[in-house]
Amino acid sequence: MPKPALHVAVTGAAGQICYSLLPRIAQGDVFGKDQPVVLQLLDLPQALKAVQGVVMELEDCAFPLLAGIVVTDDPKTAFRDIDAAFLVGSRPRSQGMERRDLLSANAEIFKVQGRALNEAAKRDAKVLVVGNPANTNAYIATRSAPDLPLGNITAMVRLDHNRALAQLAAKAGVGTAAIDKLVIWGNHSPTMFADYRFATANGRKLPELIGDETWYRETLIPTVARRGTAIIEARGSSSATSAANAAIDHMRDWVHGSDGRWVSMAVPSDGSYGVPEGLVSGAPVICAGGSYSRVTGLEIDGFARSMLDKTVAELTEERDAVAALLA
Ligand SMILES: NC(=O)C1=CN([C@@H]2O[C@H](COP(=O)(O)OP(=O)(O)OC[C@H]3O[C@@H](n4cnc5c(N)ncnc54)[C@H](O)[C@@H]3O)[C@@H](O)[C@H]2O)C=CC1
Numbered sequence: 001m002p003k004p005a006l007h008v009a010v011t012g013a014a015g016q017i018c019y020s021l022l023p024r025i026a027q028g029d030v031f032g033k034d035q036p037v038v039l040q041l042l043d044l045p046q047a048l049k050a051v052q053g054v055v056m057e058l059e060d061c062a063f064p065l066l067a068g069i070v071v072t073d074d075p076k077t078a079f080r081d082i083d084a085a086f087l088v089g090s091r092p093r094s095q096g097m098e099r100r101d102l103l104s105a106n107a108e109i110f111k112v113q114g115r116a117l118n119e120a121a122k123r124d125a126k127v128l129v130v131g132n133p134a135n136t137n138a139y140i141a142t143r144s145a146p147d148l149p150l151g152n153i154t155a156m157v158r159l160d161h162n163r164a165l166a167q168l169a170a171k172a173g174v175g176t177a178a179i180d181k182l183v184i185w186g187n188h189s190p191t192m193f194a195d196y197r198f199a200t201a202n203g204r205k206l207p208e209l210i211g212d213e214t215w216y217r218e219t220l221i222p223t224v225a226r227r228g229t230a231i232i233e234a235r236g237s238s239s240a241t242s243a244a245n246a247a248i249d250h251m252r253d254w255v256h257g258s259d260g261r262w263v264s265m266a267v268p269s270d271g272s273y274g275v276p277e278g279l280v281s282g283a284p285v286i287c288a289g290g291s292y293s294r295v296t297g298l299e300i301d302g303f304a305r306s307m308l309d310k311t312v313a314e315l316t317e318e319r320d321a322v323a324a325l326l327a
């Protein structure tokens with residue numbers, strides 16, 4: 001007897017991230033290899049023809065778990081009774097822009113969609129915001145969806161986490177799976193703080209294994225922070241496959257658990273670590289039983305404090321910049 005299908009909304013369905021994301025959701029990479037899904041796809045009216053093309057391709061994959069597809073330009077229809085949502089739809093940046101430059105273009109989208117989630121989604125729906133500036137867009141969605149549990153609206157810093165993992169693993173000469181307890185704090189922006197102070201590799205302390213604090217501070221942190229820009233410069237458009245992969249990692253761990261390992265999620269702050277309550281900020285969490293809990297009590301030394309303060313100041317500025325929209 002097959003399980004009842006989960007209903008999963010994905011916005012920006014005609015875009016480049018979704019072209020990588022949708023087939024992987026449909027083949028069970030997020031919700032499980034025995035879990036049917038109905039995809040509820042949202043895009044703008046002018047993009048619906050392109051979405052139909054994507055739908056034809058999904059049909060042609062004959063995915064056994066794909067139990068249905070809804071295509072719409074109406075957020076409430078897209079979010080009706082959903083169990084999970086990937087909010088990808090929004091404008092990406094081009095060369096010369098920072099992600100915060102997208103705030104005015106994209107903020108309104110997340111107000112409208114937050115309201116629609118509030119009205120139509122299941123009360124325990126898990127929401128991941130990918131569209132940039134992801135943290136502040138998620139903050140707008142939390143403020144626009146007051147009837148959903150605050151912690152169920154999250155944003156993606158998993159791409160930064162995965163980028164840092166790859167760089168650190170290469171430097172330490174270990175596989176990425178060997179590394180645990182890496183943290184991405186703060187904003188998905190050049191101010192984010194990739195913190196390896198607690199990280200281990202095969203049980204050894206990673207900072208000791210690498211033994212090069214200068215490389216960590218002067219190469220690793222800026223490389224991860226500017227990776228999105230490097231990809232735009234090389235590819236001519238922003239990261240898509242790696243962004244879709246990170247979205248899958250984020251939601252899969254949230255749903256199925258992280259096996260005791262730390263993962264980085266941007267979640268509404270509870271005020272810990274000096275991050276003002278409500279800001280959606282990257283933090284270390286452990287996922288289990290369909291929810292996440294923050295890793296608490298970590299020491300924040302002088303360097304970490306200065307890095308955290310910088311990224312939190314940016315999140316605070318972004319929050320203040322959208323205050324009028326939310327008034
Ligand atoms: N958080 C992260 O780590 C990352 C975030 N991103 C962000 O993800 C977003 C999407 O990127 P791409 O797929 O490359 O862009 P894209 O331009 O290829 O696709 C965006 C899609 O969203 C649709 N869209 C725009 N406004 C919409 C609305 N109000 N409702 C529904 N759909 C809407 C567009 O019609 C288009 O089909 C961008 O904001 C990008 O900056 C990209 C990479 C990583």
Ligand SMILES: O=C([O-])CC(=O)C(=O)O
Pocket residue numbers: 092093099132159227228229231238239
């Ligand atoms: O850099 C961008 O604009 C897209 C993105 O968020 C990333 O690749 O991390």
